[in-house]
Amino acid sequence: MQAQLAIIGGTGVYDPAMLTGLREVVVKNRFGDVPLTLGCYGDKIVAFLARHGAGHAVPPHLVNYRANILALKQLGVRQIIATAAVGSLNQQMAPGNLVIIDQFLDFTKSRPVTFFDGGESGVIHTDLTFPYCPRLRQVLLAAARELGQQVHDGGVYVCTEGPRFETAAEVRLFQHLGGDLVGMTSVPEANLAREAEMCYASVAMVTNFAAGISPTLLTHKEVLAAMQANVANIRTLIRRVLELAAGDVECTCHQAIADFGGFNLLPGKEN
Ligand code: HPA
Numbered sequence: 516m517q518a519q520l521a522i523i524g525g526t527g528v529y530d531p532a533m534l535t536g537l538r539e540v541v542v543k544n545r546f547g548d549v550p551l552t553l554g555c556y557g558d559k560i561v562a563f564l565a566r567h568g569a570g571h572a573v574p575p576h577l578v579n580y581r582a583n584i585l586a587l588k589q590l591g592v593r594q595i596i597a598t599a600a601v602g603s604l605n606q607q608m609a610p611g612n613l614v615i616i617d618q619f620l621d622f623t624k625s626r627p628v629t630f631f632d633g634g635e636s637g638v639i640h641t642d643l644t645f646p647y648c649p650r651l652r653q654v655l656l657a658a659a660r661e662l663g664q665q666v667h668d669g670g671v672y673v674c675t676e677g678p679r680f681e682t683a684a685e686v687r688l689f690q691h692l693g694g695d696l697v698g699m700t701s702v703p704e705a706n707l708a709r710e711a712e713m714c715y716a717s718v719a720m721v722t723n724f725a726a727g728i729s730p731t732l733l734t735h736k737e738v739l740a741a742m743q744a745n746v747a748n749i750r751t752l753i754r755r756v757l758e759l760a761a762g763d764v765e766c767t768c769h770q771a772i773a774d775f776g777g778f779n780l781l782p783g784k785e786n
Contacts, residue, residue: 683727
């Protein structure tokens with residue numbers, strides 16, 4: 516089993532229908548079993564992973580991020596395109612808009628955050644100045660612009676622990692801190708991908724104005740409905756990105772922890 520590119524589908528993006536020759540597989544590693552779908556887009560082999568599992572059964576704080584990212588690494592994936600539903604803190608980023616996020620603020624509390632917990636796995640400090648692959652971001656941006664989509668080049672994603680939505684005061688705080696968007700999943704997904712030396716970029720779909728900005732109380736139903744109304748844009752974008760993205764590419768992300776000996780899979784063993 517091998518794949519060059521991966522899509523991590525967030526809320527509302529559960530369907531790998533843009534791929535052909537679909538095959539369901541389960542990749543096992545020391546963190547868990549990861550069900551995903553392999554398929555083709557032209558001559559590229561693409562893995563599709565539903566972040567919240569089939570039927571959105573796994574809440575953001577319990578997603579097995581390490582198992583997911585390691586599974587993609589085991590498949591040989593070198594570039595990951597993620598999708599995320601987000602609330603907006605920024606009047607310019609309205610529901611229905613896409614944002615190719617470029618920074619995050621981490622307000623998570625209880626998640627395993629690294630592959631490197633000391634001991635045998637070592638102590639590794641990864642550079643995250645630019646947490647989303649600047650090169651792959653440009654591919655997403657170029658594709659969205661070419662398609663005439665309402666897209667923003669960059670945005671600061673505030674990652675909360677969830678699963679609850681934010682309080683109005685938290686939203687005001689995040690605005691003061693320079694946040695543009697709020698969601699519950701980009702951390703630790705982005706930083707684990709960097710540790711595993713894979714390119715990772717994320718397209719956020721604004722589904723609502725955040726708590727206290729929105730004139731109404733928030734509901735998950737509203738997020739799903741907004742996502743459904745706009746998911747066609749994400750699908751079109753992903754198709755175009757899969758066409759534009761080189762299957763085989765060299766990037767500094769692939770040497771992210773070279774100083775520490777690189778991210779090594781264990782050949783022939785359980786990873
Ligand atoms: N907050 C957190 N996560 C979200 C939101 C929100 O307002 N909308 C979609 N995902």
